Amino acid sequence: MEDGHTDHTETAQEDGARRGITRKNVLKAAVAAVPIPLLLGGVALARDSKSSGGPLTPTPYCDDGDDPTPPQIEGPYFKPNSPLRDSLVQPGTQGTRLTVSGFVFGLTCQPLSHVLLDWWQADANGNYDNVGFRFRGHQFTDQRGAFKLTTIVPGLYPGRTRHLHVKVQAPNQPILTTQLYFPGEPRNNTDPLFNPALLMNVRQNGPAKEASFDFVLRVRGGSGPSPTDQPTAPGGTWASGTDYRTGDQVTYGGAAYTCLQPHTARDGWEPPAVPALWRRT
Template sequence: MTTRRSFLSGFLAFPALFPIAARAEDAPPQLTLTPACGDAEPTIAQTEGPYFTPGSPLKRDFRADVEAVQGGGASAGSTLAIAGTPITIAGYVLTADCQPVPGALIELWHCDGGGAYDNEGFRLRGHQFSDDQGRWWFETIVPGLYTGRTRHFHVKVQRPGGPLLTTQLYFPGEPGNERDRIFDAALLLDIKEAPDGGYSRYDFVVR
């Protein structure tokens, strides 16, 4: 059985898996969840919304942002960083002709399990750069819900020297997706449930 952890270790263990679409039939199951490559349209842009904070730390594991608070580390009056289901999201940054992009910026920010953003600090906010195979991954929690939106992650992606892509990622099966004004099915994660949480692959195609 694939677990959240084995998904990530499996993802990182197959650096030569290109082109993804051409290899889909013999790829491990967790590596086939990808937009078709070859006719790749750039990932669509969406608004960054009102809660982006520039200057986030270099961080790909957000779980301590939640656990620290659960363990009694919250400052007085803090309502931040309510826990949620652990989730690992991972993928490639690709060009439109399917070439992996090393050194691309990938920034992630999202609300906590209770639907609150940390607008004073950087809990559940961070960025990384894709590795030498063009891969990125975050370990975090499933964000909660807040009024007016369906469940979502916020992301920014930028290849070295390229334009900045700002977009959002969505969750399948959410009742709020149909009502959300900007929801787009092209930005749906393909979440797999595992005993230790969930995991999903998503590849960004950048200009």
């Protein structure tokens, strides 16, 4: 959204956009402040209510000018079956600490829960671990559509600017493969893959850096069942709290599933809701 001169006929919505206030930004603030159970019924209650309690006119298509997050190539270093974790920092890890946080939205400004984010990156020296899983890991957005990753600023290697790789997949939806970039990097001007639409907001916090980025997926509405949406007593062998390995077989709701990635089952990660972890057989 660009700043520009407007006359007195400017609408309230245009004025808000010009000031950097968008319906999605209001939603993000509300999501951070409102207890989770209040948001399970949809975002309209947080997005479309005034402080006086009176309803605003609903917006059927609310993209705030944000196009879906553009895809980028996977590159040669992706490995499947990364461990489930939200921190890639291990004892003895060298490099500048970095936290990356944000939300995953659909096209209608609906925050998407249980979205898979599978991260991989170079270490501080610009090297990828192609044997193990250092600086590799996957996580899921929470019920608010939020995520947070703890890692380090990746090093440089020939031909590329600094970047993070990620695959993002809402339940039962296609995978978005893309990369995130750092502002102010000299190599941004020479890297042929660099896309300014994928720049993170980055700020210094003492010796560490904090970054934020919101993904927008080509998804309308919610991304799948939340724990409160699960059918009553679906039956089957799947059980929350169980450690599953690749290839394990379970049943749930009358269907059979095969485990795709090692993980510890949690409520909300029932097989129909997380295709990144379970394939129906």
